[in-house]
Structure formats: C-alpha cells, structure tokens
Amino acid sequence: MYIRNAWYVIAWSGELTREPMHRTVLDTPIVLYRKQDGTAVALLDRCAHRAYPLSAGQVIGDNIQCGYHGFEYDCAGVCVKVPAQDRIPPRAVVHSYPVAESHQWVWVWMGEPEKATTSPVPDTHWMTDPGWDRVTHTRLFQSSAELVHDNLLDLTHEGFLHTSSIGDEAVYVNGVTVEVDGTVISVDRWMPDCHPSPLFEKATGLTRVDRWHTTEFQIPSLHVIHAGVVEPGGRREDGHLLEVLNAITPQTETTSWYFYAFCRNFDVGDEDVNQLLRTNLGEVLDEDADALELQQQRMGQRPSSVPDVLIGQDAGVAKARRLMAKLLAAEGAEAETPAPPRRSAGRAS
Ligand code: FES
C-alpha cells in the first residue's frame, strides 16, 4: 500500500523533546524522542513484552522505559533491562527507524534501513535561509495521501476552491507542461499578463503580473511548488518568489499528515505580511482539507469499477499515479511486510 523506501516527514524539529512523543505514519505507531546529545530517535511504539505504547513511558538517559512493566530499550530498539529478572529475552527488541533532521523537519525512513544511507534527504533549505521568510502549518487530512497528491498536481482547483485567496480563472485557462525526471514529476503553468490572485494583490500591491507555478513532486512524499509573480515582461528572477513546501505523509489508508511551509523572498521579517499569509493560507489548507474529506467519503461509496474521468490538466496526476504504482510494484511484497527487528545499532541520528 505504501512506498516504504523513501524519506517521509514525521514531525517538526521543534516538536521533539526529551519527552516521548507518538505519531502514526504508514499505519505504523512510532515513538520519537531526543537523546541527551539532542539527536532524534524513532522506534516502533509498541513494547515487545505485551504491546503497551512506549510513548506512554519515560526517557531515561538515551533509553526509553516502558511504563507498564519497565522493559528498557536502547535507542537502537534493543531491550537492555527487564526489571523482574536478569535474563533478557532475545526477542525483546523493537524496530528502530533511520531518522534524519534537516531544516526544521524530522524525516523517517520506513523501508529497508540500509537503503536510507544512500538516499539523500530532499532539499528544503528555504525553511532556514535568512534571505527568505516563511509561515508554516500542520494538518491531519481525513483523506488518503493519493488524494492530496492529486490536489497538488492539479492546481486548477484553486480557481474554484480558493477564490478569496490564491485562485482565479488564470489558473485553469492556462494549460500545463509536464516533465518526468527519474522519480520527480514537474507540472509547470505559465500565466502571462494577468491579474494577481486576491491574496497576492494584498501582499504585494501589484495589479498586473506575469504569474507561474511549477509543482515539483518528489515521489512519494514532497511537493515543492516553485512560484512567483513579476511585472509583465519582467525577468522571473527579479520577481516576488515563492517556494511552497508540502510534505505529505500517509497516516493510514484514508488519513494523511500535511506539513506545510510557505517560503517567500520578499518582505522578509515583516510580521504584518506573515500574519496576513498565516491566516489566509491556513484557510486555504482548511478548504483543501474539507474538500478532500468529502471526496474521500464519496470515493468510499463509489464502486471500484468506476474510474476517474481525467482531462488534459490532469496530465501530472496521471503520470504520478503511473510512476507511484510502478515504484510500489517494484517494492513488491516487501512493501507490505515490516522489516524484521534488528539487534545491532542502526543509523539513528
Ligand atoms: S508491556 Fe512493556 S514492559 Fe510490559
């Protein structure tokens, strides 16, 4: 059901502390905490003894102690103490997941651990670049990750769902070009000499612009939307530029974590602009969340024999679905089977 050999955002850096924290991703309960040196740990949140959540226990040094009968696990998931006896059962192990922390996001690798070491974490440097400012949001969508991917790959919905903020007819009257490069799908829309969206007019004061947005989907989890506006005929690099980061992590088959950062290269440090964007973009995400929840409900009632009716603007959607299905098939049965527990310390930074 899920592509596992990939990095997924599981939390914001600021969420992780020395207190254990639970988050379910890819239908798997995970406990997260920081070691004494600050590095992040991700373990299966289910004690090997009798399945109590480790997140309900406590962190002791770099280890975590189950709150039910006191089994203590090190940060590689190996049980190092059973208070009621000296012998530690060899199967007293919980899976540890590779973790990487980069530019305010904590990423987890849910697949084969050794493959994590050769897979770079996606670039999101705009989140911490001092030349950029940003507003952020987190949502738990009541819809599958697939529906969120479709939503981001077909932005024509902005002209109907987000008309008070980021959408108008310029989005759907202009077509897209789609390119595939390995596991990255780019959907590019150029909107020449048009009115800026209502939110952009408020934020920039411009009334006539060339607009563009390119959704770059780094399968399977991250959409980076490179976007901007410039006075008609101007050079893109001279414009008001945006990098909109959308990290989508399945929680279950029908629910998804949505980690969002809207980064801009203008009005950096202007708290009024931050507040304007924070409020309006929060509403945009709520509009998407509400729409996709309804869509998920209807899809659940729709006979499986009835397919979507895709149009030209869905070219990116169609290509992404095909490529994700191919990657999922390549992972095969392994995608359905959690990796076995390991007794040796893995990469858990
Ligand atoms: S369930 Fe964790 S120690 Fe018993």
Ligand SMILES: [Fe+2]
């Ligand atoms: Fe949207």
